[in-house]
Amino acid sequence: MLRIPCPWCGERDETEFRYRGDASQSRPAAEAGLAAFSAYVYERENPCGWHLEWWLHVGGCRKLLKVVRHTLSHEIHSVGGPEDPG
């Protein structure tokens, strides 16, 4: 089980959070076209290694966190807000 250090609440169990996917994806501009939105919704890298991801702290502050996690070791490198580069 992951323990995620929420910058607002402190270190908490994974079960308090909702995983919201790949945070390296940003939503295309409104007129970017079907292909860009299709890539945004469906295309993912699935890396073995460091991964930037969204976690929403639904069982706590309800803030959206940007987490850098290693998909193999589950090590968490950093946790920040949506504005942080990650």
Next chain:
Amino acid sequence: MRGPGRIARGLLTDPDRPVAFRFDGRRMQGLEGDTLASALLANGKRLIARSFKYHRPRGIVTAGPEEPCALVDVIDAEGREPNRLATTLALHEGLVAESQNRWPSLRFDALALNDLIARFLPAGFYYKTFMAPGWAWERLYEPLIRRAAGLGRLEAIVGDHAAPAETVHDHTDVLVVGAGAAGLAAAHRLGASGLRVMLTDQDVVLGGGSLLDARWTAWRESLCAGLAGLATVRCLPRTTVLGAYGHGVFGALETLSPAEATRFGGLRERLRIIRARRVVFATGALERLIAFPGNDLPGVMLAGAALKYLRRYGVAVGRRPAFFLNTDEAYEAVFALTGAGIECAGVIDVRESSLAAERVRALGVEVQGGAVVEGAFGRDGVRTVRVVDVNGRRRRDLEADCLLMSGGYSPATALASQLGAQLTWREALAAFTPDLAATIGRVAGAARGVPGLAAAARDGESVACAIASELGRPASAAGPGADLPVDPDATPIAALWEVRGRGKAFVDLQNDVTAADVRLSFREGYEHVEHMKRFTTHGMATDQGRSGGLVGSAVLAQARGVLLSEVGQPRPRPFAQPVPFAALAGGEVREHYRPKRRLPLHDWHEAAGATFVAAGLWLRPLVYSRQQGWEAVLNEARAVRRSVGITDVSTLGKIDVQGPDAARFLDFIYANTFSTLAVGRARYGIMLREDGMLLDDGTTSRLAPEHFLVTTTTVNAAVVLEHMEFHLQAVCPRLDVLLSDVGDQWAQFAVAGPRSREVVAAVVAGVDLSNDAFPFMAASVATIAGVAGRVFRISFSGELAYELAVPAAHALKAWSAVLEAGKPLRIAPYGLEALNTLRIEKGHVTGAELNGNTSADDLGFQRMLKKHGDFIGRALSQRAGLTAPDRLQLVGVRPLERRHRLRNGLQLVAPRARTTSLGYVTSSTPSVELDGWVGLALAAGGRQRLGQRLIGTSPIHDEITELEIVSPHMLDPQNARVRA
């Protein structure tokens, strides 16, 4: 002394407190503090079980949770529980245990025939032999094999009979797993430095290996006293760490002592979920068996087990033991039994000479160096042991009643491996040792190959100092209490895995896997140790191959002609030992399986005779009747259509949206427009997922220019809130908007029916409810029964209707006022089922149609998608595939024969192509306004089929109904009623 095997006073047993028990119907006596295994051995009982596959006679092999053979059924008032380990089962007065896997009796087992034909039953035999004909596997072979093989039989002991368990969450700085010399020293040092420490051990007492050596008593007692004096240290004996889950999270199972179980009302087990900043694995080492012919005979045991039975319980496992050893450490059993006055038949040591051999020779024990045991013989137990020189010459037989073997020690690395520790082969120890990342913790003592108790204790202290300094605590000056005894010098191990000869040599006693099976696995191409494990089942089941796991790897390495270090061991996974489901479930059983959300008026609904239905976690009134059937439902619905009714819609999700950018944000979240909504008005909205599918629908009201109230469907309340929060923070972080979940703060009631205005007007003050002043889709703050609330003119039923919202605490006051005002009109509460009837007639959709696979176009909402401006799902909802004319589209269905009933899930087919589904019925109900049943359906190209006739079929109910496809708006398509 209670039994012929009891020759001394044990550390754990109380000679003044006899305990009566039964095994296979025979009355026996043991002592308080015994395990079932020690009591059976004290009574001279050696044959305990029949083996898994060959039904060979088996006895007790170990003295702990690593036991492969001595599994029993325990029978009590609650039923029969199989596969309990005799070696850990605490003896108690009246215990009834039975042997397993034998018929008709342990001594005369009919299926022991399997052993005689064993050459025809190699590993993989079942898969290869019982292949054809195909039908026979399920009907014939498998039932027969299952009866013949296996361990205990499972009976239903769940439900009301399951022993209660609980789950506890723990937080600590350091978890120390194992309370032997290393663990005690580490915990003491960590605790003395002020850190919070949890010290667990699977044993009933702390001490591990130090319990077996009297020289260590003073040190152990001094440390235990020291630990008891440290407020930050918690000692948890009887607690097995089952798994390591990363990020410092561990699962542990604590078995309560009888006294504690009584204190906690019969609680048997406690599942602990432990969170620790660092871990110390002081898990010790496990003694290995040696594979030789007959190494499964009752009486063949691990040497360390014999030492434990003597020291802990005062029980000699035999009258004339022979030993088969390859380390000096294993000679402790020889010293102990000799010292207790037992005459040894001899010691066979594969090493030519050793320091330990010299020491026991001085006691008059015969040691044959440079020799191995080629076989153990006897019927139902050891009688003779055949010894041969390592060069294969000079055979002789020893008379012995037990053979105590030891093939060396494997560090217990399973937990460290679960955390990614790399294993390194250490030739000098003939064992793998783990390297754990320092950020996770340390491995200490015998668990990382440190030999000797004193060295282990020093190692425990040293890792504790390192961890304390990492966690910012300077090493304390507190000493370890009494002085450490000195470890004796020892001659190194000579690795020995297998002695080949005639007869079965087992590497896994629990699964009846022989060394020959491992070689067969290699020949069949299963060369990898993980493949060998699956092919042979070596290392599976309750003991997880603790005593023979590495032996199997060594046999495989020899067959492959490679080093053992290259073969390795199968990867261990949680759980480390079997866990009862009841312990995993803890208190989350029956009505506590999941939380319940009750409406503010739950008690009123209950008193009014409601039957409740689960909607998500909510309990909603289904119908105000305890009777089955449609009559009460239709009466409730009819009251709404003809006069007036009231229903509790408090379960709808309610999200308060405020801020200068609230309207812009809702325009982005919803597929239709909210920025154009006037203050004091409400609008029906649909929201899409980014992939273009419908997510949810509901009514949103504008209470002030920068203040909206969003309502969601009951089951999607949490999903929609998350959806909005995610997009506000991830996609629109510049918008100045605040979201608040106010679902629990407001109670909300729908008052519906042609006469609802009169009723609502009687309880609402401050709002002109005339049709002109407060038209359909109006919204306003209002005083309701003297309470500040809100009134909305919205309708799900298709009738003139109002929804009244008051703070939840005032729910009863407002609800009662409405009922009072409606009394002359015979107002009646209606439940979810009547609400469903009303909305189906009207063609309103709910979760059955908003099922995650439907697009806006499918449900007829295509015109709601705004033409200008971005919104979630806009781009992908334009995909041709989501608007294709042959997609499943929402329609109404009515049976041609009006009295025919409809069913949700009826498949729609064409009259001449009855095997091709054209869709299905999503919702159905008997109608109050229309003749017979009505339903909603998703039909392929449905909007083109209005007026067509299709067949509704339910093969599993053997039903066929002719249907007419109609508009989903079956009642009042002009919306005249809601605007009345």
